[in-house]
Amino acid sequence: MNPPPTAKRVSRLSDEITLQLERWITEQQLSSGTQLPTEKVLCERFGVSRAVIREAISRLKADGCVTTRQGSGAFVAARPGQGSFRLVRGLEHSPPILSDEMSDIFELRYLVETGAAERAALRRTAKDLDRMRDVLGRMQDALAAQADAVGDDDAFHVAIAAATHNSQIERFQAFMGGQFSDSRAPTWSSDGHRSGRAREAQAEHVRIFEAISRGNAGAARRAAEAHLVSAARRLGLDPLRWGGDKTESTR
Amino acid sequence: MNPPPTAKRVSRLSDEITLQLERWITEQQLSSGTQLPTEKVLCERFGVSRAVIREAISRLKADGCVTTRQGSGAFVAARPGQGSFRLVRGLEHSPPILSDEMSDIFELRYLVETGAAERAALRRTAKDLDRMRDVLGRMQDALAAQADAVGDDDAFHVAIAAATHNSQIERFQAFMGGQFSDSRAPTWSSDGHRSGRAREAQAEHVRIFEAISRGNAGAARRAAEAHLVSAARRLGLDPLRWGGDKTESTR
DNA sequence: TCCGAAATGTTGTCAGACAACAGTTTTGAG
């Protein structure tokens, strides 16, 4: 039983089928509620066992693309893509994120995070400030010890988002932060310490914290804007096109 | 017709196991990279067959919680929750979205969408404007015919996001829009037409479009802000706490 | 000691079967 030379055996068979199924659904422009082929039919069409088909459908279910009803069949969900949002397209698109893509993601983060800082300044409690102070202190220690503080950097931004008391914003910030963990590494690397990138980032953090602590929403937003623009520059991105604040009219 | 309110819906063993596994991982605070028990062990622990366990793990994989390596085992992913972002927690949390939750989601949407409108005004092309005009025209027709235009309403907001030429923002807007399809129904219902909600919404849409068309970023943002605040009011939410615009110093 | 091959363990895939459920058709009582 030699499988057709379609697959190069580079990865899991179920991954391949998942991708093909997803593509097939979107290409066919299947409207919500349409029933898709039975598992048996799909088995024959793709030439795989039912386990693989079920695995693929299971993932689409988790993605929110399809729903299944026992005894009835599988159907396209209300909105394809509803239920969850993923930044990087595809299933295993990990290694190379293009600079344009990264820039786009960063801009989305910019929109949310600046607004979050603004709102955090208005709603933060003493507890929120304590949490931020803690993380800030840990980063200060790391700065003195020239150590790595990527995790704390992430935690600081999440702490800001948490101070909005909007759990959705907090979760989104945590989600976005996770995507940027790798990107923050250069700032806290030994080279980052030497070149002053770490100190620079920390100074920006302090400025955001102080604005939020004072309850000055406008200042908090501007400090967050400045920090994100600097962070983008440290990553080699071009934040000019974001032009949300100062460079607005010049275009 | 449609019998969804099956309250006794205890079935779907795999759903139960998925939930328990997810809960177990988060509760144990398993750090990234930790290996979780083998499928065989999990089978015995939960008293189910391997198929169910595999189904559950498959979903967690789709969620980005865990990764698997053939011949090695399953491991907690780099960041739990990385890979995809879902607004409503849980797998089958569809029917009742609490008002607070809804309000939080709406605020997140507010942050992204107002920024998107601002940027759309700066970057829109003639083609973008054509697309928006098309959708706007369809909504105008629906208004005259007292018809439903929820889909077009959604499409209009996506068209704005598309005009930013930032694919991540566009995709996020499409994602968020899908979550609100149901919520927009009252506006375009027969009652919505009668009470003037539809006409009101349409007027706000036109105002946003004109600002974007003129390339006036500030006006576009303010128009989007006004529209979202009105939309929230139409949904019975309280947009006061967002306080992003009027209470702001930079105006 | 060092290296390679065998042994063991784990996930991935296959195959078949039955259970639970939904929809349709047939049957039987009135």
Place this chain on the structure above:
DNA sequence: CTCAAAACTGTTGTCTGACAACATTTCGGA
């Protein structure tokens, strides 16, 4: 003939067993 119950068919959900592909460990020989 009417209509409801029963039988039938088709689909997804779950179980079981087996083997393949891959990773890690163990162990024996040079």
